[in-house]
Amino acid sequence: MDGLIKAINLLFGENPELRQIIAVTLRMSLISTSISSLVGIPLGALIGSREFKGKHWVQRFTNTLMGVPPVVAGLAVFLMLSRSGPLGSLKLLYSVTAMVIAQVVLITPIMTGLTATIISIPAPRIRETAQGVGISTWRQMGLMIYECRSQLVSTVLVGFGRAIAEVGAVQIVGGNVQYKTRVMTTAIMMQTNMGKFHFAISLGIVLLVISFGINALVNYLESRGNA
Amino acid sequence: MIVLKDVKKVYDERIVLNIPHLVFDLTKRYALIGVNGSGKTTLLRILAGILKPDLGEVTSTSTNNMGYMPQSPYAFRFSVEKNVAIALDKEQVSKDQVLEALKAVGMDHLQHAYGNQLSGGETQRMALARMIVKPRNLLLLDEPTASADIRGTSQIEKALLKYADDNNCTLILSTHSPAQALRLVDEVLFLDEGRVIEQGPAEDVLHHPKHPVIQEFLDHWKI
Numbered sequence: 001m002d003g004l005i006k007a008i009n010l011l012f013g014e015n016p017e018l019r020q021i022i023a024v025t026l027r028m029s030l031i032s033t034s035i036s037s038l039v040g041i042p043l044g045a046l047i048g049s050r051e052f053k054g055k056h057w058v059q060r061f062t063n064t065l066m067g068v069p070p071v072v073a074g075l076a077v078f079l080m081l082s083r084s085g086p087l088g089s090l091k092l093l094y095s096v097t098a099m100v101i102a103q104v105v106l107i108t109p110i111m112t113g114l115t116a117t118i119i120s121i122p123a124p125r126i127r128e129t130a131q132g133v134g135i136s137t138w139r140q141m142g143l144m145i146y147e148c149r150s151q152l153v154s155t156v157l158v159g160f161g162r163a164i165a166e167v168g169a170v171q172i173v174g175g176n177v178q179y180k181t182r183v184m185t186t187a188i189m190m191q192t193n194m195g196k197f198h199f200a201i202s203l204g205i206v207l208l209v210i211s212f213g214i215n216a217l218v219n220y221l222e223s224r225g226n227a
Numbered sequence: 228m229i230v231l232k233d234v235k236k237v238y239d240e241r242i243v244l245n246i247p248h249l250v251f252d253l254t255k256r257y258a259l260i261g262v263n264g265s266g267k268t269t270l271l272r273i274l275a276g277i278l279k280p281d282l283g284e285v286t287s288t289s290t291n292n293m294g295y296m297p298q299s300p301y302a303f304r305f306s307v308e309k310n311v312a313i314a315l316d317k318e319q320v321s322k323d324q325v326l327e328a329l330k331a332v333g334m335d336h337l338q339h340a341y342g343n344q345l346s347g348g349e350t351q352r353m354a355l356a357r358m359i360v361k362p363r364n365l366l367l368l369d370e371p372t373a374s375a376d377i378r379g380t381s382q383i384e385k386a387l388l389k390y391a392d393d394n395n396c397t398l399i400l401s402t403h404s405p406a407q408a409l410r411l412v413d414e415v416l417f418l419d420e421g422r423v424i425e426q427g428p429a430e431d432v433l434h435h436p437k438h439p440v441i442q443e444f445l446d447h448w449k450i
Binding site: 122125126128129130131132133134135143146147 | 272275276277294295296297299300301303304313314354357358367
């Protein structure tokens with residue numbers, strides 16, 4: 001109880017580290033979700049809307065990537081960015097950019113897979129109707145994305161939720177450096193290990209509030225999409 | 228002219244369409260009649276280029292401006308007006324043209340309604356407006372009145388006949404109704420198990436059928 005009171009005081013007080021951690025978390029999650037959406041949604045729309053040879057294999061591959069453990073993705077990005085790795089000369093390890101890269105690797109397959117599933121439901125009817133009127137393939141894809149817009153916004157929010165709650169990959173490539181790459185999840189883990197529960201609790205409250213907000217928004221958009 | 232030569236379509240080892248030779252003269256109007264699963268939709272899809280035959284070839288002349296209306300056309304989640312306007316290129320879009328097409332099918336009063344809130348019959352009328360909003364020389368229609376009531380059917384038929392006359396447009400439609408075929412077309416092709424079992428002037432095929440399957444089909448329509 002004492003820890004909770006301290007946590008609430010900390011949350012509404014002036015703590016530069018806490019604010020910095022929240023800011024880095026939001027920046028990292030927003031950038032990685034945006035990049036993943038820009039790549040994953042069109043790719044998913046393409047997979048979901050078209051019939052092509054090897055589609056089953058592409059879907060299986062995407063589904064496999066959707067389930068990659070975050071620490072494995074983090075390790076892969078770490079090896080790529082480490083000094084002796086192929087991208088070592090960029091000196092990105094232990095930076096927010098490296099964390100964004102790891103998150104994009106993790107979230108893009110999720111966005112792609114979910115988008116493909118969402119689009120594949122109305123796709124045959126939209127395609128037949130649009131082809132019958134003489135609408136180009138690209139415009140057909142645009143129409144499919146437009147028709148599924150509320151579900152796709154939910155997909156983006158799911159991606160954001162995954163990004164903000166992720167800990168394994170960002171810990172490996174970010175290193176949890178104070179005032180630089182420390183985010184809410186890695187900070188909670190560290191502060192708990194150090195016994196500073198009030199700091200961990202206040203960050204936990206912020207994470208919970210954000211998660212609640214995202215869930216509420218997803219539910220609202222899904223109910224609007226079904227209307 | 229559209230010519231089909233040795234066209235075959237197979238689904239799961241079942242031959243759904245088998246047409247050794249078939250010619251559509253684009254100065255005439257055709258109805259494809261047959262029971263469910265007789266190959267009407269497959270034939271229309273192949274003619275529209277939406278489906279590729281597994282064997283054989285389809286050659287056509289002067290059908291570069293065709294329209295195909297599926298049996299369950301999709302109604303987009305935007306206004307009826309916009310649903311019709313998607314058939315036009317952006318620079319072509321004219322509100323009057325869209326309204327005129329909607330009027331022709333008796334849907335002008337629903338121009339601001341949302342496409343996904345229409346009934347099945349209204350969706351078919353809207354889809355027909357989408358077809359006739361611009362001049363075409365061939366319309367392929369898969370059971371265009373399947374979801375419409377008597378009034379809706381009459382509106383669709385009137386709009387189709389006027390459009391075909393005004394634009395010198397060939398109609399190839401599938402239907403279960405012999406009466407509708409008699410009202411709309413010159414020739415009837417009766418399909419059974421993927422084959423054309425009889426073809427000829429609508430009056431001849433539907434009033435004096437030679438094939439027992441057609442007679443049996445027509446017997447169901449007697450009151």
